[in-house]
Amino acid sequence: MTFPVVGMVGGGQLARMTHEAGIPLGIRFRLLSDTPQDSAALVAGDVVVGDHRDLATLRAFARGCDVITFDHEHVPTEHLRALEAEGIPVRPGPDALVHAQDKGVMRARLGALGIPCPRHRIVRDPADVARFAAEVGGFPVVLKTTRGGYDGKGVWVVRSAAEAADVAAPFLAGVPVLAEEKVDFVRELAANVVRSPHGQAVAYPVVESRQVDGVCDTVIAPAPDLPAARATHAQELALRVAGELGVVGHLAVELFEAADGRILVNELAMRPHNSGHWTQDGAATSQFANHLRAVLDLPLGDPRPRAPWTVMANVLGGDFPDMYPAYLHCMARDPGLKIHMYGKDVKPGRKVGHVTTYGDDLPDVIERARHAADYLRGTIDE
Amino acid sequence: MTFPVVGMVGGGQLARMTHEAGIPLGIRFRLLSDTPQDSAALVAGDVVVGDHRDLATLRAFARGCDVITFDHEHVPTEHLRALEAEGIPVRPGPDALVHAQDKGVMRARLGALGIPCPRHRIVRDPADVARFAAEVGGFPVVLKTTRGGYDGKGVWVVRSAAEAADVAAPFLAGVPVLAEEKVDFVRELAANVVRSPHGQAVAYPVVESRQVDGVCDTVIAPAPDLPAARATHAQELALRVAGELGVVGHLAVELFEAADGRILVNELAMRPHNSGHWTQDGAATSQFANHLRAVLDLPLGDPRPRAPWTVMANVLGGDFPDMYPAYLHCMARDPGLKIHMYGKDVKPGRKVGHVTTYGDDLPDVIERARHAADYLRGTIDE
Numbered sequence: 203m204t205f206p207v208v209g210m211v212g213g214g215q216l217a218r219m220t221h222e223a224g225i226p227l228g229i230r231f232r233l234l235s236d237t238p239q240d241s242a243a244l245v246a247g248d249v250v251v252g253d254h255r256d257l258a259t260l261r262a263f264a265r266g267c268d269v270i271t272f273d274h275e276h277v278p279t280e281h282l283r284a285l286e287a288e289g290i291p292v293r294p295g296p297d298a299l300v301h302a303q304d305k306g307v308m309r310a311r312l313g314a315l316g317i318p319c320p321r322h323r324i325v326r327d328p329a330d331v332a333r334f335a336a337e338v339g340g341f342p343v344v345l346k347t348t349r350g351g352y353d354g355k356g357v358w359v360v361r362s363a364a365e366a367a368d369v370a371a372p373f374l375a376g377v378p379v380l381a382e383e384k385v386d387f388v389r390e391l392a393a394n395v396v397r398s399p400h401g402q403a404v405a406y407p408v409v410e411s412r413q414v415d416g417v418c419d420t421v422i423a424p425a426p427d428l429p430a431a432r433a434t435h436a437q438e439l440a441l442r443v444a445g446e447l448g449v450v451g452h453l454a455v456e457l458f459e460a461a462d463g464r465i466l467v468n469e470l471a472m473r474p475h476n477s478g479h480w481t482q483d484g485a486a487t488s489q490f491a492n493h494l495r496a497v498l499d500l501p502l503g504d505p506r507p508r509a510p511w512t513v514m515a516n517v518l519g520g521d522f523p524d525m526y527p528a529y530l531h532c533m534a535r536d537p538g539l540k541i542h543m544y545g546k547d548v549k550p551g552r553k554v555g556h557v558t559t560y561g562d563d564l565p566d567v568i569e570r571a572r573h574a575a576d577y578l579r580g581t582i583d584e
Numbered sequence: 585m586t587f588p589v590v591g592m593v594g595g596g597q598l599a600r601m602t603h604e605a606g607i608p609l610g611i612r613f614r615l616l617s618d619t620p621q622d623s624a625a626l627v628a629g630d631v632v633v634g635d636h637r638d639l640a641t642l643r644a645f646a647r648g649c650d651v652i653t654f655d656h657e658h659v660p661t662e663h664l665r666a667l668e669a670e671g672i673p674v675r676p677g678p679d680a681l682v683h684a685q686d687k688g689v690m691r692a693r694l695g696a697l698g699i700p701c702p703r704h705r706i707v708r709d710p711a712d713v714a715r716f717a718a719e720v721g722g723f724p725v726v727l728k729t730t731r732g733g734y735d736g737k738g739v740w741v742v743r744s745a746a747e748a749a750d751v752a753a754p755f756l757a758g759v760p761v762l763a764e765e766k767v768d769f770v771r772e773l774a775a776n777v778v779r780s781p782h783g784q785a786v787a788y789p790v791v792e793s794r795q796v797d798g799v800c801d802t803v804i805a806p807a808p809d810l811p812a813a814r815a816t817h818a819q820e821l822a823l824r825v826a827g828e829l830g831v832v833g834h835l836a837v838e839l840f841e842a843a844d845g846r847i848l849v850n851e852l853a854m855r856p857h858n859s860g861h862w863t864q865d866g867a868a869t870s871q872f873a874n875h876l877r878a879v880l881d882l883p884l885g886d887p888r889p890r891a892p893w894t895v896m897a898n899v900l901g902g903d904f905p906d907m908y909p910a911y912l913h914c915m916a917r918d919p920g921l922k923i924h925m926y927g928k929d930v931k932p933g934r935k936v937g938h939v940t941t942y943g944d945d946l947p948d949v950i951e952r953a954r955h956a957a958d959y960l961r962g963t964i965d966e
Contacts, residue, residue: 204906204908204909205908205925205927206908218607219607221607221627222607222608225600225601225603225604225627226601226604226922226923226924227923227925228907228908228923228925228927230927231627243629244612244629245603245607245613245628245629246627247625247626247627247628247629247631249629486919486920487919487920495915500911500912500915501911501912501915501916501919502915502919503915503919503920504919504920508890524586525610526586526587526588526610527586529883530882530883533877533882533883534883537868537869537883537884537885537886538868538869538886540608541608541609541610542608543587543608543609543610544610545587545610555610
């Protein structure tokens with residue numbers, strides 16, 4: 203039997219949901235996980251426990267796989283090049299992936315392609331931050347470590363040179379820091395696409411993404427009141443980025459929608475993404491299923507929505523370590539609610555799951571999703 | 585964390601798809617499988633390999649579980665009673681399950697409840713078969729072993745007492761044989777329901793099930809041209825059976841629709857069932873997700889369809905041991921096709937997967953599903 207073995211590096215919830223999508227495809231899913239209790243390791247049949255930063259571990263893991271892909275973007279670029287040099291397909295490849303791993307490289311490349319971004323440059327120290335602020339019309343500005351940040355970590359909004367000095371740790375460690383203008387955006391959007399090695403690509407509907415404290419909170423698909431031309435422009439932009447960078451698999455392009463209607467690229471992720479979880483219940487083909495098809499060079503699945511509105515709400519850890527008792531209320535209140543828990547221990551503010559609702563009445567669909575997420579978190583109790 | 589452990593006995597594709605449905609619920613799924621290569625064992629994280637007919641094995645397996653349920657109906661009734669006596673919830677329980685395991689018991693009980701069945705009785709030998717045939721107006725009649733049959737096995741259509749003698753093996757072994765009139769049905773239907781310990785139940789749309797050589801071939805949801813009153817009657821009948829028999833979990837009630845419009849019960853299955861696979865892509869809540877909710881005594885999910893028509897076609901093994909190459913054609917031809925493979929080795933006539941399509945043009949939806957199933961099987965090559 204030639205059903206291929208897909209090796210995914212990283213055992214978090216993205217890998218868990220990719221495994222879930224791989225089951226009906228009959229492909230063999232192999233996981234490289236930090237621990238046996240990681241989200242995906244709990245539910246998968248073929249798990250290797252090991253350190254993704256160790257080349258020997260990666261080599262041994264890849265040996266049984268037909269293709270390697272990722273739940274996260276922390277595998278060192280040089281290790282990926284080593285695997286590629288040994289003939290193991292790595293998808294997305296290191297040449298593409300570096301643009302998701304290094305914000306400085308990403309900004310430079312998008313700039314070279316003429317793709318609209320916030321004004322930005324690498325800054326050397328707090329004084330340089332102040333000079334940058336002057337260049338863009340004043341504070342506040344946004345500082346980001348070029349590597350390693352996610353879910354709001356490694357990102358600071360600074361209102362003065364003094365605040366920039368408070369953020370001094372990366373500067374002192376010699377880590378390159380990217381300064382960006384703080385875009386006065388109306389809202390954040392995501393234009394997600396999937397691209398194959400053979401160049402086929404599909405574009406999902408553009409969604410609105412609402413953040414709370416730097417973490418994704420609610421996603422609405424499609425983005426309400428987004429003019430068709432602007433939505434198409436965002437999709438074309440994402441498809442162009444995917445093609446120019448040679449991305450294989452899912453590409454999430456996080457965008458700012460400015461007050462004047464301009465669309466600016468905020469961040470890139472080359473893996474399934476929080477902004478695409480709604481597709482599990484709301485689209486004909488989920489981001490996870492399409493990511494697998496792409497890395498296997500199979501024809502891509504229909505990305506179209508199945509409902510007029512689909513809303514995803516993240517479930518973050520609150521004060522209660524046990525969410526299972528909340529199922530009684532949530533399931534009884536809303537028989538159409540789709541719950542997706544990750545098998546992770548509850549810690550305050552940690553992403554431990556998400557809920558999805560769909561229907562034709564947007565305020566109702568939003569209310570249902572938010573109520574369930576808040577109830578599971580313990581923020582409300584009725 | 586109190587997310588419960590659901591123990592499923594049997595490692596076939598029903599368990600595989602139940603595990604798939606359990607992943608987003610965050611419940612812990614434990615499997616008792618005949619071998620490590622069984623369909624579900626390939627993809628699950630917590631697998632015990634052992635013989636479900638051995639009480640000590642069952643006891644050890646159940647010890648880690650909050651509830652026990654089934655992928656098949658071959659666990660001896662006395663073992664289930666032993667587990668129940670030791671305080672382990674078994675759902676469905678042995679008192680209900682015996683009606684799915686023993687066709688003689690099922691017929692007697694449905695008769696006592698006044699639920700329409702084909703005329704029938706237990707027969708002792710070929711001469712008795714001839715007497716029965718005379719009672720129902722002549723041959724052909726159907727003979728069934730009371731225990732152990734599935735997918736057309738253990739079922740014979742006999743056209744004479746001589747043919748009945750050819751089927752002599754069960755008679756000679758002293759196995760009770762049930763004789764039934766051969767109903768002149770217009771078509772076969774299935775009215776599937778899910779019932780909780782607390783008495784809540786949901787009824788799925790009544791489907792049409794087309795058999796080829798005694799094996800389910802195509803399922804159409806909802807059954808076309810089924811008068812609303814007849815559909816409701818079939819659903820009420822299934823709900824009544826579930827309630828009277830105390831079924832917990834999914835109950836498939838296979839029905840004959842006679843030429844005069846009467847609905848007769850053919851068989852019962854108390855587990856997720858082939859006639860309900862369409863629900864994975866075609867209903868708001870799949871049969872697998874609702875089976876889990878029921879055995880966990882959670883509120884049930886919405887059973888309503890998500891598309892006007894949903895069609896499932898079984899993929900049976902043909903002449904080609906490797907179906908993966910067929911994905912290129914099938915996926916390219918139909919980006920909306922939903923493929924569900926079971927990870928089983930291809931053997932001629934063996935159920936190795938199914939495909940599902942949905943849409944608003946029934947002939948087109950049927951054609952898409954049948955084409956994909958035939959192409960994967962190797963019956964057609966373009």
